[in-house]
Amino acid sequence: MPKIPALSFAIGVSLVLAAFPAGAQSPDLMEQLKIMRQQLEEQRARVDELERQLRASGVAAPTQLDNLRGTGPAPIAAAGQQQDGAPAPSPQPINPNPTVGRPPSAESRAPQVAPIFESPGVLTPRGKLVFEPSIQYGYSSSNRVALIGYTVIPALLIGLLDVREVKRNTTTGAATFRYGFDNRLELEAKIPYTYRSDATVSRELFTGTAAERAFNTSGKGIGDVELAYRYQLNEGGVEKPYFIGGFRFKSRTGRDPFQVVTDCQTRCVGENVTGTGLPLDLPTGSGFYSVQPSLTWLMPSDPAIFFGSFSYTHNFKRGNVYRTVQNGEKEFLGDVKPGDVFGFNFGMGLALNEKASFSIGYDHNSVGRTKQGGQVLPGSVRMQLGTLLLGYSYRLNNQRTLNVSVGAGLTRDTPDVTLMVRMPFSF
CATH class of the missing domain: 1.10.287 (Helix Hairpins)
Structure with missing residues (x-):
């Protein structure tokens, strides 16, 4: 020297x-x-x-x-x-x-962008286990006007006018586990617990009374357990996109809509409607098995990261379905198949400093029409669900991160507001 x-x-x-x-x-x-x-x-x-x-x-x-x-x-x-x-x-x-x-240590490097969609973009490192408790709250409201009768001249109705307003609150707590088998493969299991409450206010005109009637119901229990895996398809890098393929399976462990009792004395379809037609106890699951392949992409572009995904959810048909009404009676529905769902989303994440980050994105799902007995169910239409999402993330330490996201519904069928809080723990 x-x-x-x-x-x-x-x-x-x-x-x-x-x-x-x-x-x-x-x-x-x-x-x-x-x-x-x-x-x-x-x-x-x-x-x-x-x-x-x-x-x-x-x-x-x-x-x-x-x-x-x-x-x-x-x-x-x-x-x-x-x-x-x-x-x-x-x-x-x-x-x-x-x-x-x-060179800067691992503690001073920029954190990951705040997650706003259901599936994370960055995979779990090899040999690491992530436990992510989360709680999600959703609120939605809808108004329905049903006209049953005929008109002699415009603006003159002879028959029944049913005005119904529905307020729905859904709270879901979930425990999610992720494990990285290597730097490209990740497995996930999600166990949800759901509590739901609906309040329906209705007023029937031309029936001799104009009094409003409230119908309240609720339900709670284990939801549909989900299993998923994700695999990184390419190397990626600076100014090069990362592509991640995923596959998700949803069970029907939750209480499905065909197990709850419907407020009907006899039949709930056709002309012999003798009740509100609403469930006395709300379900906690969808009642159908489904699979969802997806493709996620991430594009680093300093100082931001652009990301998005495409997905397709296939719901399996369920046969010999019965609906339970009051007095223990069963109503045969036959084969029922919900419509498949095509979805896409995109967004941008920006690191504010070494610990905080901000994300904004848009999520859209197109839900197909429901079929019964091979035929499209009367009154079933394709629904468009659009949500604008904002997310914030703050790294508490090397093992814990606090993530908060807020969603606002942009279409009539989408929940008015959703709020999710997640805190993943890394081991």
Whole structure:
């Protein structure tokens, strides 16, 4: 290792001596040169000792030697102020912080963008387990006007006018587990618990009364358990997109709509409607098995990340379905198949600092028409569900992150507002 400070100092001392001929040097200057030579020898001895210790230990990390290099000798004391044999003051390094120039540690790197969609974009690292408790709240309201009768002239109805307003609250708590088998493969299991409550206010005109009638019902229990896996298809990189393929299976472990009792005395279809036709106890599951393949993409573009996905949900047909009405009677419905769902979403994430990030996105689902007995169910139409989402994320430490997202419904069939709070724990 070259001794740059010592050699430079020695050259400077030689030039000073050459500038004064013999016999012309004053006693004060000779004393200062003597002190400088003494300090030079001590500095050289210290550097040699540190170099010897460094070579013997084999440590390549910054040591005291890095602080001494480039700092020069200690300040020169005035003649007569330092006693003979007294040690020279230790040199003070210009930059005593040995961490300058090192790459940033994992703790100071920018966090992942705030998740706003159901499926995460970044996979779990190999050998890591993530436990993510979450709670989601949704509120929706709808108004329905049913006209049963005929008109003689415009604006004159002969028959029944049914005005119904529905307020629906749904709260779902879930425990999600993710495990990374390698850097490209991730498995997931989700166990939800759902609590629902509906309040229906209706007023029937032309029936002799104009009084409003409220119908309240609720339901709670385990929802439909889901299993999923995701696989990263390519390497990706800076200014290169990442593609992640996924496959999700949804069971029907929750209480389905055909198990709850409907408020009807006899039949609930046709002309013999003798009740409200509403369930007395709300279901917690869909009642159908389904599978969902998906493709997710992420595009890093400093300082933002663009992301999105395409998905298709296939609902399996269920045969020999019965609906339960009051007095324990069963109403045969036959084969029922819900419509399949095509969905897509896109968004942008931005890291605000080392711990906080912000995301905005749009999610859209197109739900097909329901079929009964191979025929489209009367009154069933294709629904369009559009939601605008905002998300925030804050990294509490290396193992915990708090994620909050808010969704606003943009179409009539979409819930008015949804709020989700998630806190994944990494092990």
